[in-house]
Amino acid sequence: MSPLRRIVVWQWRHSPAAFLSGIVIALIPALAGIALLGVAGWFITAAALAGLGLFALNVFMPSALIRALAIARTAGRYGERILTHDATFRFLTNLRKRIFQGQAARIGDGTRPARSGAALNRLTSDIQALDAVYLRLIVPAVLCLVTGLLVIAWVLKLAPVAGLGIAGFVVWGAAFCGYLLKNRHVEAARRQEAAHEAMRLRSVDLVAGRRDLAVYGGLEQSAHAILKAEERLAAAGEEIEARTARFLSLHGFAGQFFLAVTLVLVSALMIRGNLAPVWGVTLILVATALPEVLGALVPGLANLQRTRLAARRAADGAHESDNAGGAEVASIDRKTVTDPVLSFRSVTFAYPGAETPVLSDFSFDIAKGETLALTGRSGCGKSTVSAIASRLLNPQGGSVTLCGQDLQTIPEEELRSTITVLGQKPYLFNDTVAANLRIAMPAATDDELWAALDMAALGARIRGSESGLETVLGEGGLGLSGGEQRRLGLARAYLTRPVLFILDEMTEGLDEKTAKDVLDRFEEFRGDASVLMIAHKRMEIDRADRVLGLRDAEKSLAAE
Known part of the structure; x- marks a missing residue:
């Protein structure tokens, strides 16, 4: 067809x-x-x-x-x-x-x-x-x-x-x-598409990089490239x-x-x-x-x-259906969470075009209530592990289970309520502080929002704003410092009650005193939830029950 x-x-x-x-x-x-x-x-x-x-x-x-x-x-x-x-x-x-x-x-x-x-x-x-x-x-x-x-x-x-x-x-x-x-x-249609795409992308690049272009004298060249794409777009459109x-x-x-x-x-x-x-x-x-x-x-x-x-x-x-893989849907009973909470078994993953896989025959378990710190040099595959654990990437070999269930069979909505991911840079929308927090819990009351902000050591900062929870943030969290943006992302995570937290350098950009306060508050909040922590700082590593290191070209697994 x-x-x-x-x-x-x-x-x-x-x-x-x-x-x-x-x-x-x-x-x-x-x-x-x-x-x-x-x-x-x-x-x-x-x-x-x-x-x-x-x-x-x-x-x-x-x-x-x-x-x-x-x-x-x-x-x-x-x-x-x-x-x-x-x-x-x-x-x-x-x-x-x-x-x-x-x-x-x-x-x-x-x-x-x-x-x-x-x-x-x-x-x-x-x-x-x-x-x-x-x-x-x-x-x-x-x-x-x-x-x-x-x-x-x-x-x-x-x-x-x-x-x-x-x-x-x-x-x-x-x-x-x-x-x-x-x-x-079809040539005219293809030329029209290519010119339209080039004009859009070059315009975005010009706006995003206007400061560097002005410093190095590239504004005129970039503007000329946009005009050339516009000319090709007009020519193709006229032909059609x-x-x-x-x-x-x-x-x-x-x-x-x-x-x-x-x-x-x-x-x-x-x-x-x-x-x-x-x-x-x-x-x-x-x-x-x-x-x-x-x-x-x-x-x-x-x-x-x-x-x-x-x-x-x-x-x-497009997907032919919502369940394209045809896999049987599984469900997690939180009252009977089994050990291990998260399990990798002989997981293999390689990015397209890469000569060697990022992960090869990679295995580990995280027990209920355990904090596992994953360490290693930049680019060794730590973020890939967290992406696979949260099903943002799918393994090309091996298996991943969450509370004994195959990760691929867990419904999306249930999975996102079972795992909370705090990335290196949480995305904040051009909206109020309250709206950014309620992404995690739409029915949250103002008291619950303030409790989450206090737990993330950001309550005093937001109370100091004239509009409080209705303070409007700019695109990408504009109006907050990098560390405050990280803490607002952490407050959003505090509105959930997951079985597993996945933390990617959660104290990055925070001074030592604030980082210690954030870690203390997180330990107090998480209860018996398990934690997969990607860590570089000694302060974070010392909080872990176990430390696993990803190192050398073969990405072999070693305990430190």
Whole structure:
């Protein structure tokens, strides 16, 4: 199945009712618009003939029908916008979640993107492009098919000879759409994507590194690189727009040509007396309206290659289901936590492109209530161990268990409440102190937040702020020092009650007195929870029950 068809199938499975209702409601304004033009033409012609005494006319029925069709067209178009866009946005929200799950799974396998900013930009642009699948391809295609068949059936029944022009236009339209579907010119779409991505990334680099660029004289060069990418983006966009304009022009010319054919045929039938004038005018006006309906599909088909590229990446990057691995889900009973709490058995892990694995046949256990300090030189694999232990990375060999359960089978929500990770630099959002803390415990009261801040030796600092818990932090925790940011991350961890804490240099950036205070408070708080601690400082190592060292090129395990 092609990626584009997979996207269509996924949207159908996401909500069949929304998928169908959007199409059905879209048929109302399309059919009402054609019928309105036809009835209006019939009514005007009939009224003119009635004025000449050549025709008897009941004006109430057609005038009421015109009003009804006008209302149906307006209401149908409004309903179409609501239902089709709602169906699209809800599906894209679900698809975005599935793509993020796919990205997380690949990161867990060690397959990291070259640059997270590039991956995010690509994801954003792909999701934006995929709104065309339903709105500009599926819905217009169904409208063209249903409308074309109904009009042909009605015209052939009314006047088969006059219907040849309309039937010819519909057949030509189908052949033209088939040509656009097979159009394989993807270079312009690829150039547009590449230029768009380059412009975004270079702009981000310019903003983030403006200080160093100004110091070393690189601002002008960086700005020039952005402008060059913008020029390539504009050139690719103009090429795509020019192709779309050519297709629309060709479609418009074909519509006018077949309209002229229909006009000639209808005129001949009316001259011969084989077709009443009122129906002849109706046929001509219907032939005038039909190209507008069929033309709604042309823009989507003209940009089909861009949509196909986005669909391929989205289909390849998304999880087929929430439980893609098909593993049986396990659960942890906290009341009967078994020893060991955390167990590595012959774990192997290597990053893509690395000559040697970071971990090879690596094993250790952490007992209930035990603190294990993991030490070693920078780059020896300590952070990799903590990432595997928290399932941010998946081992390529061996097994990891948490409280006797395979780590891979524990539901995500339960795992995150069972393990608390405090990294080297906790991420703080551009929000209030309270909101940053409630990430760990949404229902936490203000008293619980203050208790966590006090436990992290940060309560006095926040109380000294005029807004207290409602103090707004800048992006990345701007407004707090590096050490205070670490302690706010620790306070967030204190709002949880995990079975296992994973601490990555928790006192880094703190002076000796504050570091000792933080460690004392942590020991008081953690209770019987186990601790995996990545440590460099002697103060931290001395608090551990056991110390394991990762050292030398083979990453062999040794006890100190």
